[in-house]
Amino acid sequence: MQSPTPFRAGMLAAGAAAVALLAGTLSTGVSHAADNESCRPDGLYTTPGVDVPYCSVYDADGREKMGADHQRRVIGYFTGWRTGKNGQPAYLADDIPWDKITHINYAFAHVDAGNRLSVGADGANNAATGMTWPGVAGAEMDPSLPYKGHFNLLSKFKKQHPDVKTLISVGGWAETGGYFDENGDRVDSGGFYTMATNADGSVNQAGIDTFADSAVAFVKKYGFNGVDIDYEYPTSMKDAGHPADFPISNARRAGLNKGYAALMKTLREKLDRAGAADGRHYMLTVAAPSSGYLLRGMETFQVQKYLDYVNIMSYDLHGAWNEYVGPNASLFDDGKDAELAAANVYGSAQYGGIGYLNTDWAYHYFRGSMPSGRINIGLPYYTRGHKNVQGGTDGLWGKAAASSCPAGSGLTKCGDGAVGIDNLWHDLDDNGKESPAGSNPMWHAKNLEKGVVGDYVTQYGFPADTRLTGTYARKYSSALVAPWLWNAEKKVFLSTEDEQSVAAKADYVVDRGIGGTMVWELAGDYGWNAAKGQYEMGDTLTSLMYDAFKAATPYGAKKSGTALPAEAVDIAVDFTEFKLGDSNYPITPKLKITNNTSVALPGGTEFQFDYATAAPANASDQSGFGTKVIRSDHTGNNIGGLKGDFHRVSLKLPAWQSLAPGATVDLAFNYYLPVSTPSNWTVNIGGTTYALKGDLARGTTVVEPGGGSPSPTPSPTGTGTPGTCSAPAWSAGESYGGGTTVSHGGHDWKSKWWTKGEEPGTTGEWGVWQDLGAC
DSSP states (O other): OOSOOSOOTTOSOOOOSOOOOOOBOOOOOOOOHHHHHHHSOTTOOOOTTOOOOGGGTBOTTSOBOOOTTOSSEEEEEEESSOOSTTSSOOOOGGGSOGGGOSEEEEEEEEEOTTSOEEOOOOSTTOTTTTOOOTTOTTOOOOTTSSOOHHHHHHHHHHHHOTTOEEEEEEEOTTTSSOEEOTTSOEEOOOHHHHHHBOTTSOBOHHHHHHHHHHHHHHHHHHTOSEEEEEOSOOOSSTTOSOGGGHHHHGGGHHHHHHHHHHHHHHHHHHHHHHHHHHTSOOEEEEEEEOOHHHHHTTTTOGGGGGOSEEEEEOOOSSOTTSSBOOOSSOSSBOSOOHHHHHTTTTTOTTTTTOOOSSHHHHHHHHHTTSOGGGEEEEEESBOEEESSOBSSBTTBTOBOBOSSOOTTSOOSSOBOBOOGGGOTTOOBOTTSOBOOOOOOBHHHHHHHHHTOOOGGGGGGTOOTTOOOOSOOEEEEETTTTEEEEEETTTTEEEEOOOHHHHHHHHHHHHHTTOOEEEEEOGGGOEEEETTTTEEEEOOHHHHHHHHHHTTOOOOOOOSSSSOOOSEEEOEEEEEEOOOOGGGOSSBOOEEEEEEOSSSOBOTTOEEEEEEETTSOSOOEESSSSOOEEEEESOOSOOBTOOSOSEEEEEEEOOTTOOBOTTOEEEEEEEBSSOOOOOEEEEEEETTEEEEEGGGOOTTOEEOOTTOOOOOOOOOOTTOOOOOOOOSOBOOTTOEEOTTOEEEETTEEEEESSOEESOOTTSSOTTSSEEEEEEO
C-alpha cells in the first residue's frame, strides 16, 4: 500500500502507515571518547569498543541539536507516490516547509527478496532515484548527484537547510511482509517477518546481518542521516498486521519479538561502527504502535535502548475496521469510549479504569522506559470516518456496522466506512473496489466543512458539477482534544485535526518535555487559496507547531524523574517467558535477576524500579518477593490525562534467598496493562544504594559493591552532598504557593505552583518541585 490503509485486522487500534525519523547534515570530525560519552542521550545503548560520535548530533546534555529555532522536533513523513504522474496533485520536495520542520522521513523503502533494503530497480519510473519533473519549478535536479528522483531533490534542499535531517523509512502497512514490484504488484516475500525470524521462531541472524549491512550502504549512498524501521507488527497477537502476511506472520508469532530485538541491536551496532568511521552519528528510530492490544503482544518493547527516539503512531485509534465510531487520534480518554466500554475496560478493577486508546496513554507507556525527549507523538493529517452512524452525540461514540467487509481485509465483521466524496484518499480492496474508510487529506476535509467542492475533485474521478449533500458541521470535544465533522443528513462522521486540536497537542508536548511531534503525512496539511476560494495543500498545521516549539524550553533529557546514584553495579534484570497472543492476560512474565558482581547479595536485599502510569498501580509477584507499589505519580482513571509518569516498586530477595556471584533468581511478575521496560532501578547493598548498569544512565560509573570511590564522572543534574541549608525545611503539612523555596534532603527546591504534601525529590523533572541543587 502507499497510503494509510483503513483496515487493521485483529486489533483494537493501530498506528497507520509509518512514522519516522530523520537527521540533518551532521558535522564531521571525531571527538574524544570522553567528549562523545558526554553527548550520549540518557539510556541509549553504546556499541562496545566503538567511539560513537554522539556530539555530531547531540549537545553536552544529550539533547539533539536541531537549530536555534527548533527546541522540539517536527518530523514530517514525505511519501514517494504523490508524484503528479497519475493525474492527481503532486507533493514534491519543494512543497515541504523546510524551515518549519526538523526531520523528514521518506516513505517507503522495503526489504527485498534478498533481505536487502531497497526502493526497487533504478529507472526513469522509479520515483525515489530516477524520476524527473521537467518544467516544474523547484523540481530541477542537482546535476552533481549520480541519482535523480526524490532522493536528488531531498539532497538538494538539505544543502540549503543543513539542520534538517532525513531518514529512510522501511516497511509500512503494506510493505512489512512484502513489497511492490515495478508493475505495482505486491510480492508476498515475507519482508521483515522472514528476514528477522526463521520458520521455527528462531532469530534469522544471517538475514538480519544482510539487511543491516545494506542499510548502512544505503544511507551512505543517498545521503540519509539514519534509518527508521516501520515494522507492522512484531507482536505475538494473532492476525495483527496486513492480512496478506498472516500465513507467514502467524506461524512465527512466538519468535517475532526476539527477531525484532536482534534486528534493532544489529542495526544499532553496524550504524555505530559506520558512524565512528565516518565521524557522524547515524540515527536509528522506529514507528511504534500506540494500541494497547498490539503492545500487549510486544513484551516490554525491549528495543528502546537501541533507538535515538521513538515515533508513536498515535492515530488510527478508531476507524472502519470495526463498528465503534470515535476519534482517529484523541489526546485524552473521556471515560466514554464505546469500544473500551464494550470490553468492560472501565468496569474492570484490574484495569484501574484506564482507557488506553489515546495519545496520552501511549506517551506514558513509553515514558516508563525513556526520557520524554526521546519520544515523539504522532499526528494525522488525514481523516477516518464512518457512514450510517447510529446513536452517539453528533455521531461520537455511536455505532456503524457494515454488512460486509472489503475483499482482502481479513475481517468478517467491520465498520461501515465513509465512501465517495467522503473518502478521497481511499485504497482499493483485493477486487479493485473502493475500501470504505473516510480517508481524506485535511485540506479536503476543510473544504467539506466550508461547503466547498474543490476543483481538484475531477482528478479523483468525480464530475466537475459534483454537489455536496447535507452540511458538514464541525464539532469539538475539549475533553478528548478531538474535532470531527458531522453530517446529520448523511449520518457521516469524519474525525479530523485542525488548528485548535494541534495547538492543544503542541502545548501538551511543551508542558511535558516531550521531544516533539511526527506527522503522517506532510501532503495532508492545508492552506487557504483565496483566489480560488478553496483549501489546498499547505503548511498551516506544521507552521503552528513550529511557532509553538521555537521558543519552548529544552525537552526532557533524563530517563528518571529523580536523580539516580552516580555509582552503578552489574546486576542484570530481564523480563522473560511471556505468554503468547490471547493467553497473555494478565501479563505474567518471569523477572530474572542475575548477579554479575563479585559480591553475594544477602537475603532481604531490596530492589526498586519504576514502571509507567499507563498501567494501574497493582503490580505484584507470586514468588514471595513482597513486590509492592510504594509510590505512585497517578491514581484512578485517566480521564483528562495521566497526572504523572511513574509507579515506584519495591521487591526484596526472600530472607532465605541469597544470590551468589554469577547466580540467577526468577520471580513470577504480574500486571494488567502493558508496560515498556521498567527502568530507574536501584539496589541497596550493605547500606549503599546503587543504580544498575543496564539502565545506561548518563553520569554513572560501574563499580563493584563496597569498592573504593570511583574517579569523578559526570553526574545527573541535582546530585550533590547534603550540607547546611538556609531555606526553611519542607513540611508535609504546610501549603506552599508558587515560587516558594524550601530545603529538603540536602537540596533547595522551588515550587512551580501551589502544593501541599508533595515531597520534593519525588515529583519528577516536570512536577511541582524544581531542584535548585545541593545546599
